[in-house]
Amino acid sequence: MKNVVALVATAVLAAQSASAHYIFQSLSKGTAKGTAYEYVRRNTNYNSPVTDLSSNDLRCNVGGATGGNTSTLDINAGDPFTFTLDTAVYHQGPISLYMSKAPGAAVDYDGSGDWFKINDWAPNFSGGQASWTMKDTYSYTIPKCVPSGEYLLRIQSLAIHNPGGVPQFYVGCGQIKVSGGDSASPKPTAKIPGAFKATDPGYTANIYNNFHSYIVPGPDVFAC
Template sequence: MKFLALIIALAVAVNEASGHYIFQQLSIGSIRYGVFQHIRKNTNYNSPVTDLASNDLRCNVGGASGAQTTVANVKPGDSFTFTLDIAVYHQGPILSVSSPGAAQRGSRFLSKAPSHVQDYDGSGKWAKFKDFGPTFSNGQATWPLRQTYEHKIPTCLRDGEYLLRIHNLAIHNPWPAGVPQFYISCAQINVTGSPAPAGAFAPTLSIPGAFKETDPGYTANIYQPVFTSYAVPGGKESHPKGRLRLPDPFVHPYGS
């Protein structure tokens, strides 16, 4: 009986892990880099982060530094792509954020490093510059469940080293009975060739702190009879005032 119980427990664990995934490859333009080349390697395999107060929300478990991770050279306006080991499986948004120095949606964020991005822990401000959210038609939501997510480096981003962050927020287990899951990765980039900087991205946010248990996009129940709208957690996308100038340290948040 004990052996049978162990087999069942292992089967459940394997099945749960098979529904997880990780953003593990970065492409710049037509160049696709190797697995975890320029991306900080996490230490929790493909498991999500669920603690809203944890610093692991920045760049995943084990991603507080990138001393062993190389830095990709990019120019403003370059296209970039994050690729997962498997296609996103849970419904929810995709967010991309950069920092100068289930149901799902995603966002991208940027944060500017004070000096070398390999030494930067992402504790500065972030700016969100892209959300991938659902579309609604005839009372049905369609989520962007893909294996690749492409966008462009902001054209007004000033020279410097940045964390480029992406996450998927899986909301297939609705709060509070379930716990939403963050699947996170951070790439390290060095921006050169930017125009003379002026202005600033606004708004900016801090991680942790940008996502709360009271956010409608965190507590959303995708199984409710009428599900016709969704607000991505983390606030609105950041936009440059004049030309983009990120304060040091600065991070880009993702939101809708």
């Protein structure tokens, strides 16, 4: 009987653990919730995180090295877009947006080129303690000054909810074709993997002990 109880408890914990994870499934223009995996590359690890800082899976998740049957979203520079998850972000940590220009078609691009960051949702400390932006949709705009062309648009949730454990990356890549852009050369840029290090203060932060400031890992945010 004890064995049965233990097995049931293990199953419940496993289910709770799985339900605590999430995946960025859709990308759309404006603030609408899009169709799952229409413009976002389909991952093959369900909603599990990536934890290896040296893995190419940090770019677009497991199974996301190429576009497969993923369509490419036409969008103008300066236009808003929205990423939607299967369930709201559950773990504390920053949310970041990156772009990388494809040398040709976004569907064929593996993300091995340069990435630049266009936004961070960092913690807000104005209430005396950290407040994180934990939602099921994240909206922002394509920078007006980026060159026209096809890009990978990457969203990342870095979960740092388990001090002493390994931080978790939940990532998804949308494919976009930007029109009406300008001639900026976005900087700073970084390679992924390589943009995040185990020694980064934002990677090793303990959010439960004397937590009054935070630096989001990765390059600084590019702005026109």
